[in-house]
Amino acid sequence: MNLLYLTIIIPLLSFLILVCLGRQIQSINVMLIGICTMFLVGLITIFSCIDFTTNTVPDMTLVYTRNLWTWFSVGDFEVPISLTLDGLSLTFLVLISFFGLLIYFFSACYLKSRKDIYTFYAYSNLLIASVLTVVLVDNLFVMLLGWEGVSISTYLLIGIYYKQTRNSYAAVKAFVMMHLTDIFLIIGIFLLYQTLETLKISDILIKAHNDLAVDSDIIFWITLMLFLGAMSKSALFPMHSWFKETTLAPMPAVALLQSSTVIFAGVYLVLRLSNLFMMSSDTLYIMLLFASLTVIFASSIALVQNDIKQIITYINLAQISYLFYAFSTQSWNLSLSCLINYTVTSTLLILASAILIKQCQGERDINKLGGLLKSNRVLYAIFLVIMLSLSAFPWISASFYIKGDIIWGLMTQDSLMAGTIGLLGILLSSLCIWRLIFLVFHHSIKIEKMIRIRKINYYPIFILLIFTTALFIYLPLPIQGIIPLANLDTQGQIPFRILLCAVTLLSLVIAYILYAHPNAEVHEILNTPMIKSLGKLCKSDWRFDYLLNNLFVKPYIYLANLLKKDPLALWDDWIMWGIKKINAYIVSLENGQIRWYMVSMVIGSIIILMLLIFI
Secondary structure, X not given: OOOOOHHHHHHHHHHHHHHHHOOOOOHHHHHHHHHHHHHHHHHHHHHHXXXXXXXXXXXXXXXXXXXXXXXXXXXXXXXXXXXXXXXXXXXXXXXXXXXXXXXXXXXXXXOOOHHHHHHHHHHHHHHHHHHHHHHHEOEHHHHHHHHHHHHHHHHHHHOOXXXXXXXXXXXXXXXXXXXXXXXXXXXXXXXXXXXXXXXXXXXXXXXXXXXXXOOOHHHHHHHHHHHHHHHHHHOOOOOOHHHHHHHHOOHXXXXXXXXXXXXXXXXXXXXXXXXXXXXOHHHHHHHHHHHHHHHHHHHHHHOOOOEHHXXXXXXXXXXXXXXXXXXXXXXXXXXXXXXXXXXXXXXXXXXXXXXXXXXXXXXXXXXXXXXXXXXXXXXXXXXXXXXXXXXXXXXXXXXXXXXXXXXXXXXXXXXXXXXXXXXXXXXXXXXHHHHHXXXXXXXXXXXXXXXXXXXXXXXXXXXXXXXXXXXXXXXXXXXXXXXXOOOOOXXXXXXXXXXXXXXXXXXXXXXXXXXXXXXXXXXXXXXOHHHHHHHHHHHOHHHHHHHHHHHHHHHHHHHHHHHHOOHHHHHHHXXXXXXXXXXXXXXXXXXXXXHHHHHHHHHHHHHHHHHHHHO
């Protein structure tokens, strides 16, 4: 574990090398640099796991700290650069290195353009280094460095095709949206330091437990600011706009941004400070509200999209909400299992969609595809397995147990409405993936010429398919003593699981009626004014961008144009005009007549006497 700092240094050095020399290095060498970077990070992770396992004592929490240097100190305020490894950070380190290596390998097989290759590996290395900084440091102030690095990396990856105006605007939009909530995170950090006089995470958790009252005003505002700061990285509604813009990046970059790096930053912050969030029931309730809104928003929009990238993006967005459902019920260990399941499923979905789009010569409209079952049965089987995971298929998929326990936890805590929305999210997500499968793989063939995909592209997918099964539910994670472990009330859970099975089967029946063999009656229902209006609303993302434009963009442009005309200078003109008028009147009194001078002297004397008498 003495080499832990290299997990950050190696990707950072690789980023600098590729940015400075990437244009001069051959594509194959760039791929080797990128893959070797993640391989070395994975190798150090394996050594760290072995060290951690051999040094762990039963019923004890092992925390390894490596002090590097002191960044700066002002009086009693000192900011050290140190790395901390415990069970939670080790879990995230394993996830980042494992999924990063799979995506890097897939990228080497998938990307063809020389410019795409070196920019992808360069910016991805910066992203990996930034996320690992967030995960491994034990000081919130130092964590901000990694936090901002994640935002910059997201901006760079979305803007890889920056010469296209749409992509440039999308990158800037993502950068701005992420930084809007970073302000709240900084406020939360200020409040923590003002209240507890430390920014070291381990000391914060101890002092907060000893010095702050549960559900007090200060603990509410601290946790609320921290949650709002994590919202943008976790892509919760209404800070989800950057998540949609990731579709403009290459598919391997989409996999990194949506599944295995950026999302980790926000989730890790909440998990690391879970003992702090447990002290504010109001903040947990606010989490519940935002998660419910995100499920309804994302799953309803995914159901009417025709672009494959947009469909998988909104499906993934809906799945993130179940993490925060677990947070709101204080099922912290369950949320970590949900994170692993989400990462596996979302990465699978993105990589499988990347192969599908490439095979269809870049065509992404599912209405223009069809009959691919005959040409690629392997890909069809992969999408079926993804469907089993997204629909929480009974007793086969890991998500059946994980999502089922999360929703059951909501209902046992009297959050019946949120539990119902969670079930609705599973139903709609299942319909989305069934719709994609039926329209793309069944019906008549619409594209005659297909690009042949090499078998090596499927290797990362085959590895991930194993982890979607129920064999890997509730993996033994070294988090005891770090995050609170909740015991789920299993009384009455069997009828609920039967209900969950019914929801899964209902999605299959509805999808078969609507998409497999739609008849005239189905078309008539879908063409009713109410359904068409609802579909139009969902296709426009609930008019969210329109609202943002009218509430924020247009007023900002109006103020900018107003300030452009310099209104202060206009006031200066009025003041100068008034002074000139008064001066002109006073000058007119100087007419050379003695009686006017005598009158003015008498009036002045009277005023002075009045002031002396009454004041």
